[in-house]
Amino acid sequence: MALIVKKFGGSSVANAQRVFNVARIITEDYRAGNEVIVVVSAQGDTTDDLIEKAREINPDGPSKREMDMLLSAGEQISISLLAMAIEKLGFPVVSLLGWQAGFQTDSNYSAARIKRLQTDRLTSELAKKNIIIVAGFQGLNKYDDITTLGRGGSDTSAVAIAAAVKADLCQIYTDVDGVYTADPRKVKTAHKMDEITYDEMLELATLGAQVLNNRSVEMAKKYNVELEVLSSLERKPGTIVKEVVKMEKMLIRGVAKDANVARISIVGLPDSPGIAFKVFSKLGQKKINVDIILQSVGRDGTKDITFTVPEDQAKDAMEVMEEVKALYNCEKVVCDEDVAKVSIVGTGMETHPGVAATMFEALYNAGVNIEMISTSEIKISVLIDKDKADKAVEAVHNAFIQ
């Protein structure tokens, strides 16, 4: 007798057969006496097909308002089809668009933020004993225009609903059965975790684990929504994400690899006050995400700065740095894309000082050279050769997790 929010991605509803698979998962929980609200994304390739249609009309990129109008049709199709499947199975159901479900957003088309969720309609449909199917990823701004929430928006929609209706659980269905200590395709001893904290999940999501969208985890933490990451293909418990988890023996919750990294170095910057600020504010203006930063003293009163950016932003970053080089008459700018970041995450490391040493020793024994280091309370990241990343993940995983 719980109130459960379930979210299914586009591949889970890509065709009629998968739609029925999802419909059965939903109706089983409903038949067991639960109230069920479902958030669903656009079917399989629908979004890509719509983007292609828009590109045919205007290759330079149409206005974001019209793009949101176009793309939000995708979920409108998937919610009605899923509702039809549930009708066919003989259960009461109603589909709701983002605005019908009460999503009020700001006017930042294509990447809107939820400002408020007006739950009247959701509450009244639950009172009518309806299963509710909500279009993820979309809302309405104060001008009564349709907006979309941007990447991973359906996860955010689900968590927002769970928070607003005070759901007992928010289940995020994916094609994996939970969160693993490392990529199970690469590390044999990797195993699924029963539980993980929001902070650990956030670090893992940022690091490229790609199970859950970051914004949705942040929102779940803020409103204390218990999440479960689980498989839509197998019926078994997944990984629960919550504030406090049972302390297992593990110091480390997971090991992640991020290969989408490039390292950029500028050599011979004048050693004048505020120079680093000037460089990084130029990168910030171009919306380039700088991650690890290393600053060192160079020759003749100059200094060198090395930093990492996502590999797909490396070209933009290099353009900025070439300007900087010309402006300050620096010696050179170098970009290296053959690097990867390997990180360990775990709230346990806060109280155990030897963790970094164990990690570095494991890498040393595996013959992996560390080029840069970055740490937070619950995370240690190292930058290494891209070629050695998988080997490094395995070595570190084995050092901490059996």
Added chain:
Amino acid sequence: MALIVKKFGGSSVANAQRVFNVARIITEDYRAGNEVIVVVSAQGDTTDDLIEKAREINPDGPSKREMDMLLSAGEQISISLLAMAIEKLGFPVVSLLGWQAGFQTDSNYSAARIKRLQTDRLTSELAKKNIIIVAGFQGLNKYDDITTLGRGGSDTSAVAIAAAVKADLCQIYTDVDGVYTADPRKVKTAHKMDEITYDEMLELATLGAQVLNNRSVEMAKKYNVELEVLSSLERKPGTIVKEVVKMEKMLIRGVAKDANVARISIVGLPDSPGIAFKVFSKLGQKKINVDIILQSVGRDGTKDITFTVPEDQAKDAMEVMEEVKALYNCEKVVCDEDVAKVSIVGTGMETHPGVAATMFEALYNAGVNIEMISTSEIKISVLIDKDKADKAVEAVHNAFIQ
């Protein structure tokens, strides 16, 4: 400097090239200083594709509410793409869904009636000098659920907007360049009319001329909206539909053929009071449209009734009549699908008594036998052999129109 409503059907926006063709028609009128509101249907086969998706999920037919949710996504796609094309041409534009444009309907899903059109948003977008692209065929009921207006709904949407904003003209773009005195593919001397009255257009639409949806002509007459039927492929004047037209020499405005007809006869009904009422109310309950009715006295105090129905409803009608036959112990029920209806329409005939005689003479001279006759103030229809329909149309056309 006029306010013009334009409506384009699905084939006019079927692909990117056609979308731009429509965008250019719109922007030419806007550039000439007019205010322009455009109503558009779903692209080409979109509606059929969506119906097929629904059929895969539930071959027995999903609920009409979910069907309307699904189908209304079609216009959402076409309005945003057309708006993007107009943006690309450099003009200010905004697309609006049915509910955003203010369409409030009853809750008769899949065949909803417009109850009210709230014009605030349309007025404010016109004030901003925007070209407005409105999704045809759709509205919102009092529960905030999406409805569709049913067949030909986009024509109705266009006329409703024209009436509500007091437009100077409502242009319905089709793949023909106007309303003809007969089907120009069949009758060489057929020619395009410059003007036609609402009543004449209504009779012609009912008779299968298929240029304009009937409901939209009725609404145009009621609110005195001047219509123009014209081609989206050629830039030239079409046919104006309005209350009073210049009297040309023609008595007859047009000759139409309807081949979607079947004739059903029941022989040997008891001649008791109210029997015809009972038969036709049974047909009415099944939503079967009965057109021409002929009743005659049969043998031995019985009577025979002959009537026509659309050919695609003949099977349903026969099921009803077999019940009637069993119930009243009638002699037999016969269905004949090899018939067609040929009609002449014209307000002129009200004051010219010889019209029927001229028509019958023309048919006699052409060797066409008349099986049933039906007349109204501005129309004479005859039922004849389907094989001879085209010949009959030509003969009648030549008798009245040179």
